[in-house]
Amino acid sequence: MPEVAKSSIHWFRKGLRLHDNPALLKAFENANEVRPIFILDPWFVKKGRVGINRWRFLIQTLRDLDTNLKELGSRLFVVRGNPLDELPKLFKEWKVDHLTFEVDTEPYAKERDEKIEELASELGVKVSKIVSHTLYDTQRTIAKNGGTAPTSYQRCLTVLSQLGPPAKPAPKLSAEHIKDCKTPIGSDHEEKYGVPSLAELEKKESDCGPSLFPGGxxxxxxxxxxxxxxxxxxxxxxxxxxxxxxxxxxxxxxxxxxxxxxxxxxxxxxxx
Missing domain, CATH: 1.25.40.80 (Serine Threonine Protein Phosphatase 5, Tetratricopeptide repeat)
Known part of the structure; x- marks a missing residue:
């Protein structure tokens, strides 16, 4: 019999989608409860060099993600705070024993994720991280190239041809995947975990340009x-x-x- 997780968290970061999201599917696998979360760090809101149109794009994407989850009987939990502070709190509050997220390749994210894995281990939380941010596993690609990254387009093509085709897309999260587990949704969900507005981020809608390419x-x-x-x-x-x-x-x-x-x-x- 497969091990059953009491409570899982899937941490959305860049892959804000239900299609081809193997880490999201992993969170629902053999779980009783699953909470999909996105962590909005106020530091980036106040000090990050992010234009207002990009903030609007993110909000549109989060709203669409929440709507799509809602159609399956789940919801998106937008958590405000630093991941290093907030995740340990959620592990304890929600009695979490499984955390899933996609592998990130950026230096800041890699350092952050290593710290998160350490905190999770200390609290007895299993971590499943799966490649889906990139078409190929970057570590496998580097290893295949003798331990260094390919430095030319042609060399990259040669290495990738040796690795073979990329993995097939994972199936879209569906009602079938979540039929045996639930997402606990409180009456105060919108107040505590709702998708933020531009006003909450201290941004003005009037400062945005035309929404030519909506997010989501x-x-x-x-x-x-x-x-x-x-x-x-x-x-x-x-x-x-x-x-x-x-x-x-x-x-x-x-x-x-x-x-x-x-x-x-x-x-x-x-x-x-």
Whole structure:
């Protein structure tokens, strides 16, 4: 019999999506309770160099994520604070014994995650971290290249060809995945864990530019499907032929949708 977790947390960071999110699926695997969380660090709100349009994009994405979870009977818990302070509190308050998140490759995130793993170990919390932020496992790629990162495009292609195709996309989180577990949702959920507004972040909506490219997995999938249907255009696409100074985008404009569509679309294109 598989070991059953009493209470799991999935920590959303960059992969704010239900599609192809193996760490999210892992949190629901054999669990009784699962709380999907996003941690909003006030330090970044006040001191981070983040423009207001990017904050709006994040809020739109979090709202869409919460809506999609709500349709499955779950919710997103937006926690305010430093992860190193807040996660140990949540481990104790929610009696957590399993934490899942995607592997991050940035220096700051790697150092932070190592500290989180240490804190989790001290409190008896199992940690499952799974590669899904990148199409390939960066550590495997470096190891395959003799312990150093490939320094040219052609060398990178050679190493990746030796590794073989990337992993298939994980299935979308569905009602079937969560039928045997629940997300405890209190009557004060919106007050304590609701998605923030721009006003809460001390930002003004009037300072935003036009919302030409809304955030969220729903918008991302819609735009991705639109362009994947243009198979001839994809096969003939050449970056030098785009018009960077045109008033209307001459590319797919998929770049504003990081992590939501990337792995799924790349796997589809690799198969075509």
């Amino acid at each position: 997995e729903t918008e991302a999938l819609s735009r991705m499907e639109k362009y994947l249907k243009k198979t001839s255009w994809i096969c003939k696409f050449e970056k030098p032929e785009t018009e960077p100074n045109s008033l209307a985008p001459s590319t797919t404009v998929l770049s504003p949708l990081p992590e939501v569509w990337l792995r799924l679309s790349e796997n589809i294109l690799l198969e075509s």
